[in-house]
Structure formats: C-alpha cells, structure tokens
Amino acid sequence: MMRIIVSFFCICGLCNTIFMPSVYAQSKAETDSLLKKLQRIENRLQQLEKEEKESNIQELLNKAKMMSRKKKEGIDEHKKFHSGLRQQSAMNPNISVGGEFYFATGKSQSDLNRLPSEKEWGTGKLFLREVELGVESALDPYSRGKVFIGLGNEEASVEEAYLVWLNCPLNMNLKMGKFKTQFGQLNRYHDHALPQFDRPRVLVQFFGNETLHGLGLAGNFLLPRLWAHVNELDLEVISGGNGFSFTHEGRHNFVYVTHLKNYYDLSRSTYFEVGLSGAAGKNDPKEVRETWIGGADVTLKWQPPDRAKYKGLEWRTEFLISKRQEGPDWINAYGAFSSIQFRLAARTLISGRLDMTQLPCDRDMWERGGAVAFDYWQSEFVFIRLQYTYIDRNFDENDQRLILHTCWAMGPHRHEAY
Numbered sequence: 001m002m003r004i005i006v007s008f009f010c011i012c013g014l015c016n017t018i019f020m021p022s023v024y025a026q027s028k029a030e031t032d033s034l035l036k037k038l039q040r041i042e043n044r045l046q047q048l049e050k051e052e053k054e055s056n057i058q059e060l061l062n063k064a065k066m067m068s069r070k071k072k073e074g075i076d077e078h079k080k081f082h083s084g085l086r087q088q089s090a091m092n093p094n095i096s097v098g099g100e101f102y103f104a105t106g107k108s109q110s111d112l113n114r115l116p117s118e119k120e121w122g123t124g125k126l127f128l129r130e131v132e133l134g135v136e137s138a139l140d141p142y143s144r145g146k147v148f149i150g151l152g153n154e155e156a157s158v159e160e161a162y163l164v165w166l167n168c169p170l171n172m173n174l175k176m177g178k179f180k181t182q183f184g185q186l187n188r189y190h191d192h193a194l195p196q197f198d199r200p201r202v203l204v205q206f207f208g209n210e211t212l213h214g215l216g217l218a219g220n221f222l223l224p225r226l227w228a229h230v231n232e233l234d235l236e237v238i239s240g241g242n243g244f245s246f247t248h249e250g251r252h253n254f255v256y257v258t259h260l261k262n263y264y265d266l267s268r269s270t271y272f273e274v275g276l277s278g279a280a281g282k283n284d285p286k287e288v289r290e291t292w293i294g295g296a297d298v299t300l301k302w303q304p305p306d307r308a309k310y311k312g313l314e315w316r317t318e319f320l321i322s323k324r325q326e327g328p329d330w331i332n333a334y335g336a337f338s339s340i341q342f343r344l345a346a347r348t349l350i351s352g353r354l355d356m357t358q359l360p361c362d363r364d365m366w367e368r369g370g371a372v373a374f375d376y377w378q379s380e381f382v383f384i385r386l387q388y389t390y391i392d393r394n395f396d397e398n399d400q401r402l403i404l405h406t407c408w409a410m411g412p413h414r415h416e417a418y
Contacts, residue, residue, distance in 0.1 A: 202335030
C-alpha cells in the first residue's frame, strides 16, 4: 500500500510539472531528476519486500528447528529401556471354562438308545453333559500350545493337548501331541460347537462318540494355488484309535490320516469347499487285520457381508466308505449325512440333518434318521437349543428323542468351530 501511495504522489508531481509550466517552471533536467528518484524508491521498496519475506521464512525455520530439538530432547529424557525378560501378565495363558446341560426324554427303553455315548437318555432327567477347561497360549513368535480337559460322568480326561510350530518350511504348520484328526468336516468339532446336539450316525458308528483322535504328529501344508483358490493338505499319524474302526491296543497301533481341502470363492457372500479324506490302520489287538476309510465332503456357505449378523446359510454333506478286514473276508460299509443351517435373525437359527449308515462290522445292519433343531443365542457366550431326533434301525428298537440343551462359556474359547 505504501508503494502505491508514493507512486501516486510522484506521478501527480510529474503531471503538474509537465502540464502546469506556469506554476512550476522546472526545466527538463528537473523532470529527469524526479524520474530517477521515483525509480530509486521503487527499487528500495522491492528490496524491503524481499528482505521481509526472507526474514519471515528464516524465522519459521528457526522455530521448526527449535521445536524439533525440544521434541527429541523430551523423548530421550523420558525413554525407558527394559530387559528381554517376559512380564508375568504377558505369560499368563487364556483360560476358558464351558459347560453343557441337557434334558432328554424318549419312548425307547433299549440300552442302545439309553446309552449311546455312555450317558443316560430318555429317563426324563437333567444331566451334565460335560464341563470343559481350555487353556491356550502363544508360547513365543514361533509356537502356541492348547490343552482341553473334559469332565463328564464324574471323570476327567484330556481331550486335546498339543503344541503347534508355525510357519515352518514348505508353508507348513507342525503339530505334536494329543488331538482330534482332520478327517472330514465334523471330526475335529467339540460337542458344544456341533450344528446339532448329537453327531451324525455314520460318524458315531465309524469313529464313536469320542471321534477319531490320538497321540501323534500332524502337518498342515498350504499348497500353491492349483485348481482351487486355496488348497490345503493335512498329513497326520496318531498312535491308537478308539476301539471302533481302529484298535487302541497293540505295539504299533498307528493310524494314518490325510485330508485335502479345496476352497473356492463363488462371490463376495458365498464360498464352496470340497474335501477328500482317508484313514488307514489296524482293527485288532494283534495288528493283523486292516481297516481303510475314505470320505468326501462338500460345504456351501452363504453370508452377505452387509447382513452377516442377521442372515446366513450353511450346507454340508459328507459321504464315507469303510473297508474292514475280518479274517479272510473284507466288509464294505457305507454311510452319509447332509446338514443345513439357516440364520433367521441375529439370535435365532434353525437346522436339520438327514443321515444313514451301515455298521462297519456288518453291512446288513443299518441306521437312518434325522434331526431338527432350533437355537436361541442369548449372547455369544450362552445359547439354548431345542431338538427333536428320530432314529430308525433294523437291528434294535427305534428311537425318538426330545432334547433341551443349554451351553455356556467363560473366556475367549467360545464354542470354537474349525
């Protein structure tokens, strides 16, 4: 602004000198002198503006350096160094406790129906199915440990206790200890995580209510992308079966299990899985006779991302074949089940299952039936289930059951599904 005012007065003086010669009688030399003075004033103004800008920039730079120096000094002053020893709070594992109660009633008085899993059925009583203690911990960046102890019928047993080494060579996770094998879809599920109260009949007849498990070694491999979006291979060997298809006695009672999973993304809300399973081992204490079991499973899951809490569908089907040696003869038995589960709302689900199986020791004996269940989730820690089950047999009395099941959990291990 000052530059404009000075220029205005100088121009006015120049105009007066040129156009009013009678008032200001200056010569041409005086006019030139005024022009030179005006030029010098403009140059000085430009220089002052430049110095002012440089001064402001330098002041800002000095302030920035001072603040940076103070910040560094403050950090260094309050910085604390700790030793490499782990703190006690960080070493504590995650501890969970879960419990299951149920009321069951049915019309059958057959021992096979009353004691399908060494628990009473159909007597109109309230029972404690199991209390499970779960302890899990990340031991270090390379491994983690899990222990699950079950208490049922006033007896405690170690269901699983194993150590997992993560990110080993060949994209492998290595597991050692006692664990449920990765055969098919539901073998690894604990009872509280099943879509229905009971296991499909084919799994009960082939592996028992306690599933196929044992003490051994397992490797999980993430394969390069082949024909599916994700391919996984599990190779496992356990010592001893559970006395059903595989013996738990003998000196070399190994059971070899493999499972190949192929995962496909069909859309943002739908995925599809196809799995192939196999198990082989001895079925007699003398370790002479063999049993081979193969399985194929399919899973389809739909869960819209924007409504995952309120809508969903999960359908799973599995087919199993058993080839069992009895003396010089071989017995081939088949079984299958198909289960579907709908999420109706945030807290309610409805599910159904159809299953049939031949007995692995006698294919002329068979079971078939189904189940319908309604689940109400009070929260992610508590749910209540009402289920009706029907079983038809050609070797014993049929059975109908009405079951009221309550399941609860404390801690981070909440009805884990695999």
